[in-house]
Amino acid sequence: MELRSWRYSFPVGVFLAATCIKILLIPAYRSTDFEVHRNWLAITHSLPLSKWYYEATSEWTLDYPPFFAWFEFLLSQLAALVDPLIVQLDSLSYSASSCILFQRLSVSVTDLVLLYAVLEYDKLPRDKISPVRPTSTLAVLLLLNYGLLVVDHIHFQYNGLLFGLLLLSVVRILQGRCLAGAFWFACLLNFKHIFAYVAPAYFVYLLKHYCFKHRHTKGQDNAIRTPSFVNFDVVKFVKLGALVIIVFLVSFGPFLYLGQMGQVISRLFPFKRGLCHAYWAPNVWALYSLVDKVAAVVGRQLGVSVSAASMVSGLVGEMSFQVLPSISPPVTFLLTIAAMLPALIKLWKRPSTPLDFVKALILCAYSSFLFGWHVHEKAIMMVTLPACFLAMEKRCYARIFLVLSTAGHMSLFPLLYKPAETPIKLSLFILCSLLTLLVLERHYRFHYPKGGEKTTPESVLTREDEPWLSKIELVYVIFLMFIQAYCIFLHELLPFTKQLQFLPLLLTSVSCAIAIVWTWLQLYFKVLFG
Numbered sequence: 001m002e003l004r005s006w007r008y009s010f011p012v013g014v015f016l017a018a019t020c021i022k023i024l025l026i027p028a029y030r031s032t033d034f035e036v037h038r039n040w041l042a043i044t045h046s047l048p049l050s051k052w053y054y055e056a057t058s059e060w061t062l063d064y065p066p067f068f069a070w071f072e073f074l075l076s077q078l079a080a081l082v083d084p085l086i087v088q089l090d091s092l093s094y095s096a097s098s099c100i101l102f103q104r105l106s107v108s109v110t111d112l113v114l115l116y117a118v119l120e121y122d123k124l125p126r127d128k129i130s131p132v133r134p135t136s137t138l139a140v141l142l143l144l145n146y147g148l149l150v151v152d153h154i155h156f157q158y159n160g161l162l163f164g165l166l167l168l169s170v171v172r173i174l175q176g177r178c179l180a181g182a183f184w185f186a187c188l189l190n191f192k193h194i195f196a197y198v199a200p201a202y203f204v205y206l207l208k209h210y211c212f213k214h215r216h217t218k219g220q221d222n223a224i225r226t227p228s229f230v231n232f233d234v235v236k237f238v239k240l241g242a243l244v245i246i247v248f249l250v251s252f253g254p255f256l257y258l259g260q261m262g263q264v265i266s267r268l269f270p271f272k273r274g275l276c277h278a279y280w281a282p283n284v285w286a287l288y289s290l291v292d293k294v295a296a297v298v299g300r301q302l303g304v305s306v307s308a309a310s311m312v313s314g315l316v317g318e319m320s321f322q323v324l325p326s327i328s329p330p331v332t333f334l335l336t337i338a339a340m341l342p343a344l345i346k347l348w349k350r351p352s353t354p355l356d357f358v359k360a361l362i363l364c365a366y367s368s369f370l371f372g373w374h375v376h377e378k379a380i381m382m383v384t385l386p387a388c389f390l391a392m393e394k395r396c397y398a399r400i401f402l403v404l405s406t407a408g409h410m411s412l413f414p415l416l417y418k419p420a421e422t423p424i425k426l427s428l429f430i431l432c433s434l435l436t437l438l439v440l441e442r443h444y445r446f447h448y449p450k451g452g453e454k455t456t457p458e459s460v461l462t463r464e465d466e467p468w469l470s471k472i473e474l475v476y477v478i479f480l481m482f483i484q485a486y487c488i489f490l491h492e493l494l495p496f497t498k499q500l501q502f503l504p505l506l507l508t509s510v511s512c513a514i515a516i517v518w519t520w521l522q523l524y525f526k527v528l529f530g
Helices: 002-024 033-045 066-082 097-110 112-121 135-143 148-156 161-173 178-189 193-209 234-257 262-269 286-302 329-349 354-371 377-384 389-392 395-410 419-447 459-460 470-494 503-529
Strands: none
Touching: 002 097, 002 112, 002 135, 002 148, 033 066, 033 097, 033 148, 066 097, 066 234, 097 112, 097 148, 097 161, 112 135, 112 161, 112 234, 112 329, 135 193, 135 389, 135 419, 148 161, 148 377, 148 395, 148 419, 161 354, 161 377, 178 193, 178 234, 193 354, 193 377, 193 395, 234 262, 286 503, 329 354, 329 503, 354 377, 354 389, 354 470, 354 503, 377 389, 377 395, 377 503, 389 395, 395 470, 395 503, 470 503
């Protein structure tokens, strides 16, 4: 009982420490997302259901699925008690101290869902997937995650709630509770539809491991099962399908009854946006855009006629390239699916465990982030947060995670562009990075001493004296730091600042994109051939 109590008390202690940091961040900079969510409180409180997805008094119209709208509705009941002006439609850009305090604290309270997912992770049987599963390591990686602190508690969003649901769903899958995992993921999709990016991994794994009667392969572990098409379980398939359909009917049913599905869908999927977001997300299209710019400059030097681009300033909207072919949404969709397929095929064809599902989920998130249409820089958390599970399983995955999280978190720096927030974002980054390195070092020094418990090729990667970064990776991480030093401190001091205002964003995006693509290739290689 004492050991179990310690396992629970440490994550709770980490959560309380993180909450103290969040309270200190209450007066910090707030993005337009703060007003977005305040307006959604007003919409859901002041208007009947039939008008939620039609209201357009503010430019920040409701564009999340219905479960999130109902979540805002519940919050609005409390907000009205705190300050009635919060939930008035004409209170545009309202930022009274009562409003700021209420919305900031609402984010911190809903982070309890993430804490619950961490505590549920501790209930996994130690021999189910891996003998290594200390909740303390996961607690630090998730509850003191730099991305969540910056995006939720400075920039302002509710990712702690959303990723808490995602990770709870993953934990249920790891526990072998497929229906529960499917239920929480279906709920998540009805909170924020961007998580459809990882739905293929759920579909393949649940179809294979839940909807087929399995036979164990001789000589292999009982947890590793292969499906036989002749043993397709129709009853389980119907149960799984009915569960998902019921969740979606509860969510969208009222709007289907009102005949408003077309309007709701148009709000959820606005296609009048460009390939890249205002700040280029550090993905393949950032590199593609850079190549186009370089080719245009070279072309002009050679006397070649080059058309003007529509995305040189980094603004949202339709965009075209100067030299390279323009990219359309169908192209990004096909590339995303193609990038996912190898991981999904392996998950289906070869014997797999729940941990293989986590790998496929991460690779699906990677593929969507790298090749998707109009990807936001904040979407990198769809990769970095689930990757925390892998970081604790093998040192080789932990090494990939360190490079990924470093580049991914640095790519979030431009979100906090005001000078007053510079000390905050840098100190938080240093603190969270050091904590990540320390807990992973402790994790592998404690659980894999002197080469690991087995003499296998993998044991070479679990030696306690093995460096966390290769020489090339170490040099590149230092290079990233120099890039950020220039972007944050030097760029504004140079005479050409006004002519190259987008240069810091370009440098940040491209330099981080190289590291993220590198980690994607590394992880894919280990998943397919490791």
